[in-house]
Amino acid sequence: MRKLENLKPERVFYYFEEISKIPRNSYEEKEISDYLLNFGKEHGLECYRDDVYNVILRKKASTGYENSPKIVLQGHTDMVCEKTEDSTHDFKKDPINLIVDGKYLKADKTTLGADNGIAVAMMLAVAEDDKLEHGPIEFLFTTSEEIDLGGAMALKPGILQGDMLINLDSEEEGILTAGSAGGENIDVILPVKKVSSDVNFSYKIKLQGFFGGHSGSEIHKNRKNSNKVLNEILALLNEKADIYLVSVSGGGKDNAIPRTAEAVISSKEDIKSVIDAVVKEIKEKYIKDEPQTEILVEKVDKISETMDKESTDKYINILEEIPTGVYSFMKEYPEIVEASDNLAIVKTGEDNIRIITSMRSSEPHVLEELKRKIVVIAEKYNASYEFSAKYPEWRYRSESVLREKAVEAWKELTGKDMVVQVIHAGLECGAIMQQYPDMDFISIGPDMQDVHTPEEKLDIVSTEKIYNYIIKLLKNLK
Template sequence: MGVLDGLKPERVFYYFEELTKIPRCSHHEEKVSNYLKSVGEKLGLETIQDDHLNIIIRKPATKGYENSVGVVLQGHMDMVCEKESDSPHDFSKDPIELIVDGDWIKANKTTLGADDGLGVAMGLALMELDTLEHPEMELLVTVSEEVDMDGAINLSDKVLKGRRYINLDSEEEGILTMGSAGGETIEVELPLNYENSDEYIEYTVKVAGLVGGHSGIEIHKPKGNSNKVLNQVLDEISKISDLRIIEIHGGTKDNAIPRETEAKIGIKKSDVEEVEKSLDRIKSTVLELNKGIEGNITIAVTRLEEANKVLTKENTVAIINLIKDIPTGVFTMIPDNIKIVESSDNLARIDTKDDKFIMIISMRSSSQKSMDDLRNKIVPVIEKNGANYKIVNQYPKWEYKPKSELRNTAVEVFKKMYGKDMVTTVIHAGLECGVINEKYPEMDIISIGSDLEKVHTPEERASISSAQRVYEYLCELIQELK
């Protein structure tokens, strides 16, 4: 028996649990793509697996809908693979360990993958449902949405037949999304030089206890950034000591706000006594700077042995200044709606590797001008500190369209079913809808989804009752698309 057996809709949760058994981190989707292909073929439906492992499953229209405009249902098969530091889970081979807690499904110390496994499961359930009246339906499931949207970007602009498009990658019931931000990533590299020295004592500095979150949807919340917090500790120590960085590592995913960061540093032997006397004060100073941050921040400084090698003073100062001076978080709000973020960046990952310091900055904006302004604020900091950079993983914004028959129908069906208005909005997260809109300009696009919380973190959870309601709503909406 499965952990989710007995939950309704049964076939939605059956398929979702099957997906959680298959490792599917971004850029490692071959197994899950093959599984989706096998499902379509077993259902006797036309099934396409393209060269990039995207899947399209096609179901003919039912009687009376033969002349209706086709509908495309879309989700992505990859997931953000995050886990607690003490979890033994291996995302390359282990199934997600599911837990049912009241109305919520969660995982044991890992991300759940309901983003977007639950949307894909709804699509599969609809593909096999024989009692639903509908136009021709296509289920499109893409790869690599969570990192670079490579699947959507490489999708053929001729493969989809339908011209009404329902993205199933939103995360709040009763919210209809009709626009999203575009984005790009700045990859920073600083060449490193080490010095052999017996004048330094090695310490580890670790910051943990932050809650992290989705760097688009939750960037405006007081999540804090562990890379910034740890750097504040290093900055304070450097005021009283000849501190040298040995290595530093923080953050794991471009689209997740970092929760934990750790560094190894060298303290000059002549400064050790002064630094150790000052640690409580330094910790208090940094905690005070971050007192409004969610979670329970911990700062641990541990003395090790004599250091064998340390970075040069020039490298150490450059790294501290880069982390300190590059902004992270909200940059601008939408002028006509100050409740919605217009542009932001996430100082997502820092790492010393192969004699290089690497920094990944994930940027989002629904305004090209604000994107350019933010980039122009970041690049001079990079150049001032002697680092190199390149712009990668660019994806387009999904611009709001004033006219949408699909949106109008979706709102009407929601009002009829629940007696209240559906909220329509644009979001700061990036959705593949922008890429699809460029390939198929005539496509009428909306995005919906059920209640998910704390996505891109090991505390991710999905509401059972919300999934049931959204699936029922989706069935009703499709029947109305005659």
């Protein structure tokens, strides 16, 4: 028995359940691309796959629509693989365990993968339905969107034939996205010196259970950054006692606000009571915003090596100075974030600590300004730095036939006005536009919440509404 067989639209949720059985972490999309190619061949569609596992399927126009604009429906096949601390799920082999919870579809202690699996499911449902009215359609399934927009960035010119592209990676019903931020990562590599330890007491401090969330669409929601909160604890302990850092780590994805972090510290005297007092102080500070957060303290075996005092101080100070969160808001849309950074990942190496920050901005010059600020901080502490994972912004266009048709179709379907917006999260439209500058773009999608976290959920009724809207929009684009 299928878990989702009673959900509507039946074929959309049929395909969502099917692809939820297929592991599809970023950079591991071959299996899902094989599935898509087999689907295309079984349904008599023209099929194409490139060397990064992007897949394009082409469906001919329905009768009477042969001269209509060529449409591209687009979504990405990879998902953010996050799970709760007590989950035993293996994203490399286990299917997502789907749960219908009232009006929502969720997963059992993991991300759901509706970002962007629901786009894949909708596209397959459209592709198989020969009763629909539409012009020529290309179904573009891209890869590694959640890491670096790698699939979209690797698209070669001349492969796509479409005039208009409908991206299905937005997460709010009734909202049409017409522009998005670009971004880049900066990896700050802080050198540290390790010395033989003559300390007697060592403790692990572990933070878990933070809300987290998407570092673009939820960066303005005051969700606490576990790397920053852990550093507050370390800074307070460093003021009150003589501590030495052994290791520190936190976060796992550059596009997710970090939910967990931990550090091992040592001291010559037993400072357990000091740690307990500091932990209590931090819990009380954040209990209102992050009530589910846990801060765990446990004693560990004697440590043979620690970082020296200078390295310990340098790490605490540099992490305090590197910003995280909203940097600026847009002048044209004061409620929309213009630029931000997410202090996403901290990792201890043999002779360094790597601090990875994901930066976003809808304005290139503001992104450069933010980059310079972090570079100045890195250089202050004699840290090196590397830039990576750059992707372009999608600039808003004052004229768009597709946008006008999309707004009209929503009004006809719902009787309501569609909201047009520019968002702070990154979308693949900007990357695709680099090779296809004359293509007309929009982005739409159903209601989702808490994407990139184990609390991710998809609104079932909203999914049906958006699917019906896609069918209507395709029919109207004649």
